[in-house]
Amino acid sequence: MTTARRDTYTPETLLSVAVQVFNERGYDGTSMEHLSKAAGISKSSIYHHVSGKEELLRRAVSRALEGLFGILEEEHARVGRPVERLEHVVRRMVEVLISELPYVTLLLRVRGNTETERWALERRRDFDHRVAELLKAAADDGDVRGDVEVRLATRLVFGMINSVVEWYRPDARGASGREVADAVVLLAFAGLRQN
């Protein structure tokens, strides 16, 4: 690193600033004025780098989706006993969620007001279905409890995983990414109660 702190923006560096503001104020609650203040450049300068607010959103959720779909292509997500593959996917989801925290956070809060948002929601549903199929296969093997509907169980485990974005902060004194992933896997598969 021979260069000092960057004093001009690229779409990439601008994105990291924008995503942070989006997550603090909400996408709809963020104006170009807010972004320009946070980036330290004027509104019109932002338009030199990106076509507008929605392009920033599209870049952000794309990055989050790439991380998530990447999991499904990993060796351990494709081969082996479904319940083991499921456990790997759950663990890796927590890890990706943490490594790409601001981007995944934004993805998970998308509402569907614009074309970009609706596209993001659709891709998320695709991903959810892929994981649901895995849980279904594990249930067919008898490795996952049969007294809770597969669809319902999938949703609840997703809820537990995704909720990590609501409180995890990398700088905090709290648990590391690995520890959080361990806890999620443990609670999801073995539950809260002491046996």
Place this chain on the structure above:
Amino acid sequence: MTTARRDTYTPETLLSVAVQVFNERGYDGTSMEHLSKAAGISKSSIYHHVSGKEELLRRAVSRALEGLFGILEEEHARVGRPVERLEHVVRRMVEVLISELPYVTLLLRVRGNTETERWALERRRDFDHRVAELLKAAADDGDVRGDVEVRLATRLVFGMINSVVEWYRPDARGASGREVADAVVLLAFAGLRQN
């Protein structure tokens, strides 16, 4: 029911329309124009019933918070073994979340851009802490697993519970409120894996 469908609004009836739109488009993504279209009256008529958008938000989150804090005052949440009280609170949270679905949904999505939103976030934190204390007491009794930090476990269980607002729809063919509550309690305490 002798009266036909109400053709004039009170703050209460207007609230139920507004909350629905807020949940579809997001609070910041909803304009008074959107509300007036959904309610079938003009923008200015809305101001006859409420002082503005923020009052609608305040009424909605107040209702959600009343439902949640009400749980803590119930007999089974106050007396008995902590782990049993915890189980009761978890079950009742799911039930309240479903019976007051649109109001709790809105509460859980609040960001903190206005004074009302910051007040709602603070009250939510208070509630979370009350439940965390219960889990701590259950852990001290040895009734809850000791290999996952209490604070972390609380957050993950809350994540599972709260995620219900993201997909539960009362009209759907899917699980009833009771079935969902059963599933959440089962997964939270016993986990996904077949023993």
Place this chain on the structure above:
DNA sequence: GTCTATATTACGATAGAC
């Protein structure tokens, strides 16, 4: 209680100088 009309401000985006 509801309406139309309007005041006022905020927003996203563009034009054009440097």
Place this chain on the structure above:
DNA sequence: GTCTATCGTAATATAGAC
């Protein structure tokens, strides 16, 4: 690549008639 100035639209909210 960044700026100031500005355009056109959409936002919250109010005034005042019926």
